[in-house]
Amino acid sequence: MSSDRIRRFFVLFFVLGFFLYLFGPLLIMGLTAFNSSAFPRVSPWECFTVEWFDVLANDGRLLEGLKNSFLIGFGVVLFAVPLGLAGALMLTQVQERVRPWYYTIVISPILVPGVVLGISTLLFWDRIGVMFGASRDSIFYDGFFLTIIGQSTFIAAYTMLVFISRLQRFDPAQEEAALDLGATHVQAFRKILLPFLKPAIASAAVLAFLASFENYNTTVFTSISTSTLTTVLASKVRYGIDPSISALAVAIVVLTVFGAAIHEVVKRREEAAAKQAGMVAAGLIKEKKAQKQWFLEPAIIGILLVFIAGLGTAFFAGTIGVEECKVAVKEQKQIETAKRIEALKQKTQARKEAEAAKVELQKTERANRTGTENFNSIFSGGNLAPKSDTNETEGNDSPRTGTENFNSIFDSTNLQPEESVKPDDEAEPEARTGTENFNGIFSSGNLAPATTE
Numbered sequence: 001m002s003s004d005r006i007r008r009f010f011v012l013f014f015v016l017g018f019f020l021y022l023f024g025p026l027l028i029m030g031l032t033a034f035n036s037s038a039f040p041r042v043s044p045w046e047c048f049t050v051e052w053f054d055v056l057a058n059d060g061r062l063l064e065g066l067k068n069s070f071l072i073g074f075g076v077v078l079f080a081v082p083l084g085l086a087g088a089l090m091l092t093q094v095q096e097r098v099r100p101w102y103y104t105i106v107i108s109p110i111l112v113p114g115v116v117l118g119i120s121t122l123l124f125w126d127r128i129g130v131m132f133g134a135s136r137d138s139i140f141y142d143g144f145f146l147t148i149i150g151q152s153t154f155i156a157a158y159t160m161l162v163f164i165s166r167l168q169r170f171d172p173a174q175e176e177a178a179l180d181l182g183a184t185h186v187q188a189f190r191k192i193l194l195p196f197l198k199p200a201i202a203s204a205a206v207l208a209f210l211a212s213f214e215n216y217n218t219t220v221f222t223s224i225s226t227s228t229l230t231t232v233l234a235s236k237v238r239y240g241i242d243p244s245i246s247a248l249a250v251a252i253v254v255l256t257v258f259g260a261a262i263h264e265v266v267k268r269r270e271e272a273a274a275k276q277a278g279m280v281a282a283g284l285i286k287e288k289k290a291q292k293q294w295f296l297e298p299a300i301i302g303i304l305l306v307f308i309a310g311l312g313t314a315f316f317a318g319t320i321g322v323e324e325c326k327v328a329v330k331e332q333k334q335i336e337t338a339k340r341i342e343a344l345k346q347k348t349q350a351r352k353e354a355e356a357a358k359v360e361l362q363k364t365e366r367a368n369r370t371g372t373e374n375f376n377s378i379f380s381g382g383n384l385a386p387k388s389d390t391n392e393t394e395g396n397d398s399p400r401t402g403t404e405n406f407n408s409i410f411d412s413t414n415l416q417p418e419e420s421v422k423p424d425d426e427a428e429p430e431a432r433t434g435t436e437n438f439n440g441i442f443s444s445g446n447l448a449p450a451t452t453e
Contacts, residue, residue, distance in 0.1 A: 026253060029249050029250075034314070035049070036048075036325070036329070037243070047329060052242070053251075055242065056248055065229045068226055072151070072228060073212040073213045076151050076212040079148055080152040083159070085159070087106045087157075109154040114215065117150055118222050125140045125149070126140065147222045151222075159204035174192050175188045175193060219231060261299070265300055
């Protein structure tokens with residue numbers, strides 16, 4: 001294998017891995033929208049269905065949040081795009097020394113966390129409402145107004161960056177020439193600058209709408225009682241979701257792809273029209289050819305046909321035989337549940353039997369034990385017997401009883417009173433009983449009452 005082929009293989013592997021990383025979650029979420037499982041999942045697959053789209057259509061709270069998100073998004077576009085355009089135009093008019101400071105100030109809202117922007121917006125407009133004595137029903141406490149204002153504070157900076165990048169390619173001599181020819185500043189802006197900024201305006205509007213549509217940190221503080229799509233989804237995730245969320249994701253992705261395709265077709269038509277106009281001006285062709293309407297383009301028609309065919313196929317495939325499939329899946333689940341319960345019972349019974357056998361074995365071992373295994377018979381009853389005289393004979397090999405070192409101190413006769421007659425000094429000494437040094441202190445007579453004289 002050549003080095004060029006190895007390089008191509010690694011490039012292809014990297015590209016596939018990159019796109020899989022980007023679109024893999026969307027693909028998995030799209031598949032969960034067609035699974036009959038009550039929780040969004042791909043495995044195990046149960047039945048192909050489109051019922052979750054019907055659940056989505058009947059979810060009033062989610063649809064209300066979606067509608068509010070669209071309204072707030074359009075409001076942010078109407079508010080943030082003019083602010084961004086004004087900021088970009090002002091940047092081109094200020095002096096060179098002031099321009100870095102001005103740029104830092106207008107860009108700074110991007111660096112502020114959304115939570116801080118939301119709280120500060122809520123507190124600021126509350127103080128304004130108190131200053132003017134406004135009621136709680138006024139605009140100062142309206143969720144739509146506060147959300148639009150709060151989001152526009154940083155989204156306007158995004159749109160300004162788009163306009164700045166476009167204005168860097170603008171030639172100011174065109175406006176100066178229009179003003180020299182008698183045009184007013186408004187006419188120069190409307191006739192020259194605005195057409196030049198038209199692509200930037202569209203891009204900034206799309207960017208502002210998408211940034212507003214997916215914003216959560218600022219919205220959760222400024223919306224008050226108004227619910228948006230992001231806040232509704234957050235509450236659903238907190239309390240449990242179903243595949244209707246995946247159905248919503250599929251709908252948004254399809255609409256986005258469809259809108260991007262239409263935009264690409266319209267853009268190519270505009271480029272083709274501009275090319276034809278340049279060729280007519282250069283005299284390469286006599287007249288400009290008329291173009292078809294954009295909705296009559298073959299690409300648009302093909303996209304519509306594919307979309308309708310896919311939608312119809314998914315609908316019919318997801319409605320025919322779904323109930324029978326659900327019944328079969330339910331029966332299979334019941335069988336698997338019964339098997340798991342039976343296996344759990346058997347496992348529990350085996351564990352109980354093992355524990356009972358272990359307890360019985362412990363009882364048997366406890367009954368067989370005398371408690372003197374580790375004491376070498378020191379508590380044996382024979383230890384209290386008197387020491388035998390025969391054990392002192394030399395060469396006696398009889399077994400030892402364990403009391404040889406105690407000198408019969410445990411002999412029961414030690415409790416007898418001391419003898420009054422003592423043996424002669426020259427007689428053969430008797431065997432010592434071990435009580436010679438106690439002088440009859442263990443005699444029972446010591447307990448008798450003293451006699452009076």
